[in-house]
Amino acid sequence: TTSAVWRSTIEATVQLGLTRTAAAENYRTVNVEAAKTVRSAKExxxxxxxxQLVRIQSELIEAVKEVNKAKKKYWQMQRIADIAREKAAEAEAKSKKSEFGIFHSKTSLQKLSAKLSARLSECNLRLTEARNEYLLSLAAVTAxxxxxxxxxxxIVMQNLDSDVYEKLQExxxxxxxxxxxxxxxGQECFQSVLESSSKISRDCDLELFxxxxxxxxxxxxxPFQPAGSDKVCQLEIQPGNRDRESSLDKEARKWATKLANNHKVIAHGERVLRNLDQRRKLLSEEEASSIESKMExxxxxxxxxxxxxxxxxxxxxxxxxxxxxxxxxxxxxMNQASEELERERKLSEARVSNGGMTPE
Structure with a gap:
């Protein structure tokens, strides 16, 4: 029945609400426990x-400083070697051209050239050492x-994340x-409601009701309740005469006429309803509202x-x-009523054919 389906719907709704409440309580418990441990562990x-990261980055910064130091030394040695090379070349050129001044003899120029050549060799050696040190430092800092x-x-990022993703997954x-x-x-609860609702029938509910x-x-x-000592419980025909009909005859004629008049009202009303319904279908919604009121x-x-x-x-x-x-x-x-109905029908059809109005 409809009441049983409604009761099942309420029970299913209550069950679903309890399930949701239990789920919310479960979420709350998980969140509270997680909040207690995650906050302290995170800090x-x-x-x-x-x-750990500061220590590792400090080591890397020191390595970069060593590279810069080796680079600076290499550049300084390069400048010193260039100067020594220029001086040695100049002295050798003068010695070969025999350009002697007042204060310089050939022997002194040769000694100066040899001295500058030895210094150039020493500078080149120190430059090679500085370059090698710079290259080795670059290799080390790159590694x-x-x-x-x-x-x-x-590793630092892994330690920082810890098991947060496992917790999120969980x-x-x-x-x-x-x-x-x-x-x-919820699906199981309302599936039974769905099956029951498909069986709802007005006839079944009405029969049970x-x-x-x-x-x-x-x-x-x-029941007829006789008054006093009266024993008559049915209609009693009174004798009449030729000039006057009995009271029951009057009642018979009266109610026969009443029945015929009602029959005529019903038939006429049904015909008017059919005509109004045809008119209503041709009118707009606003215009049809007045027709519907008249039909009611x-x-x-x-x-x-x-x-x-x-x-x-x-x-x-x-x-x-x-x-x-x-x-x-x-x-x-009834014959008289039928004749009047037929006459009204013909008059109505005549009005329609003459004036184009819908019969009423």
Whole structure:
């Protein structure tokens, strides 16, 4: 039944809410525990890794300083060697050209040339040593920097990250699994609701409702309650005369006429409803609203006429059971009503053909 499906929906919603609450509590527990350990561990790792990184970078800076020192020495020796080379070349050139001055003899020039050549050799030797030292320092600092980038720095970064990614993986895995379990639980709960809702039927619900509430299907009986010592419990025909009909004959004629009039009202109303419905389909939504209001009024008139017709028919049945000629009056009034309906139909069709108006 609908109430059972509604109850299942509420229970499924409650179950899903409890599942979500449990998931939230699980998340909270994980977050609290993680916050307690991660904060202190992070500060400790940061301090340790910072000290380690400062020490490693200081060593690299010292190596770079040594390279700069060797480079500076190499450049100085290069300048000294260039000067010595120029002086030695100048002295040798003068010695070969025999250009002697007042204060310089050939022997002195030769000695000076030999002295400058020896100094040049010494400068070249020291330049070679400085160059070699510079090249070796470059090789060393290059290896040092490579080791820093490939080994030292990754180790520091690894120590700094520690197990944070494993924790993140664990955390997101927990979230995903919890959500999947919650969704599966909700799906299982509402799957049964879906299957039950597909079986909802108004006829089934109405039948069960009427079984539980017989007041809607078993109308109360209104028995005749005689007054005092009266023993008569049925219609009693009074004798009439030629000039005056009995009261029950009047009742039969009255209710036969009433039934026929109600029949005419119902038939006329149904015809007008059909015509108005055709007009409504051709009008805009705003214009159709007035037509719909009029149709509701006609439906209410038809309903009242049907109820009045039913009550008149019940009276006539009781009169018929009492032995009155009800059908004579009924046939006459119904024929008259049918003739009037036919006449109204023809007049309506004539108005349509002449004026183009929709029949009413």
């Amino acid at each position: 400790l790792r940061l301090k340790k890794c910072t000290e 040092h920097q490579g080791h820093y980038l490939q080994t030292d720095l990754p 955390y997101f895995t927990l979230i995903s699994k919890t959500e999947i379990e919650a969704c599966q639980s 009427l079984q539980d509430n017989p007041v809607f299907t078993e109308p109360p009986v209104f 009024e006609i439906k209410e008139s038809i309903r009242k006429a049907e109820m009045s017709k039913l009550k008149a028919a019940s009276r006539l049945n009781l009169l018929r059971e009492a032995g009155l000629e009800v059908d004579t009056w009924l046939v006459s009034t």
